[in-house]
Amino acid sequence: MSGVLYGIGLGPGDPELMTLKAARLIGAATVLAYPALPGVDSFARSIAAGIIPTRAREITLSVPMSVERGPAQAAYDAGAAEIAAVLDSGEDVVFLCEGDPLFYGSFMYLLARLRDRFTVEIVPGVTSVSAGAARLALPVAARNEVLSVIPAPMESAALAEHIGRADAVAIMKVGRHLGRVRGVIDGLGLLDQASYIERATLAAEKRMPLAKAPDPAPYFSLILLTKGADPWL
Template identity: 55%
Template sequence: MSGTLYGIGVGPGDPELLTLKAHRLIGTAPVIAYPAPDSGDSFARGIVAAYIPPGVREIPIVIPMRAARFPAQQVYDDAAGDIAAALSAGQDVVVLCEGDPFFYGSFMYLFARLAGRFPAEIVPGVSSLGAVTAAARRPLIARDEVLTVLPATLPEADLERQLAQANAAAVMKLGRHFDKARAVLERLGLTGRAIFVAHASLPNQTVCPLADAPRTAPYFSMIVVPGKDAHV
C-alpha cells in the first residue's frame, strides 16, 4: 500500500496560526518536503521547525530566488520523483506550504504531478490574505462588494485595468514590482484607501498607509484596498 501525500498549509509565519490538524500530521510524518531558496533557510520549514520530530527524512525543494528564468518544471519534476519514491515505499509525505496550499501555493505543482497516482489530502492554512487583513485591522469587503486579488507580476497595463474595475483589491507578490504597483494605484487615485503590509503575523510586521510605505518591499508583502462599504 502506498503512502498518502499531504499538502499542509503552515500559515503566514506565526507558528501559533498553525492548525491542529497540520500540527498532528507534521509531528507524525516520516517524510517532510518543503520549498527552500538556493541560499538561506526555508521559510515554510522555519515556521514549524519546533514541531518536526527527530529522525524525519527531509526533502528540500530548492527553488532559485532570482529574476532570471530557471527550469522550474524540472525542479518540480525532480521533487515529485523523490516524493513518489517515498510514497511508493508506503511512507506518508507531508509537503509544507506557506499560507494555504492552493492559494498561490507551490504545492499545486506537486499535486498535479502526484495526485493521480497516490492518495492525496489538502490541509488548508491561514492564507496571506487573511493574515494581512487582520494585521491591517480593516475589513476588506462588505455587503455585495467583490474582491479582486492580483499578482503584482502582471504587466502594468493589465494591473491598471483590473484595479480600475475593482470594488476592493489585494495586490500580492510585490518585491521588485512594488514601484509599478504603487504607481498604478497613484494614477487611479487609490493611494488614500490603500494599506501596505509586510511580514504579516511576524515580529517584524509592518503596517502603514501606502503613502507612508518604504521605497522597497519584500516578496512577502501586500497592498490591500478596502471596499468603500467595508469600514469600522
C-alpha cells in the same frame, strides 16, 4: 499499499496560525518535504520548526526563482520523483507549504505530478490576505463587494483596469514592483485608501499607509485597498 501525500498549509508565518490538523500531521510525520530557494533556509520549514519530530527524515526541494520556467519545473520533477519513491515504499509524506497550498502556492506543481498515482490530501491554511487584513484590522470584503486578488508583476495598464473594476483589492508579490504599483493606485485616486503590510504576523512585521511604504518592498509584502463601495455601516 502506497503512502499518502499531505499538502499542508502553514499559514502566514506565526507558528500559532497553523491549524490543529497541520500541527497533528506534522507532529506525527516520519518524512517531511518542503521547498527552499537555493542556498536559503526554507521559510515553510521555519514556520513548523518547533514541532518537527527530531527523527523525521527531511526532503528539501531546492527551487530556483526565475522568470524562466524550465529550472523550477526540473526541480519539481526531481522532488516529485524523490517523494514518489517514499510513497511507493508505503510511507506518508508531509509537504510543508507557506500560507495556503493552492492559493498561489507551489504545491500545485507536486499535485499535478503525483495526483494520478497517489492519494493526496490537502490541508488548507490561513492566507497572507486574511493575515494582513487581521493585522491591519481592515475588512477585506463586505456584503456584496467583489474582491480581486492581483499579482503585482502584471503590467500597469492591466493592473489599473483590474483595480478600477474591483470593490476591494489585495495585491500580492509586491516586492520590487512597489513604486510602479503605487503610481498606478495614485493615478486612480485611491492612494489614501491603500494600506501596506510586510511579513504579516512575523516578529519583523511592518505595516503603514501605502503612501509611506518602502520602495522596493520585500517579497513577502502585500497591499490592501478597499473603496468602501458597499456602505456596510
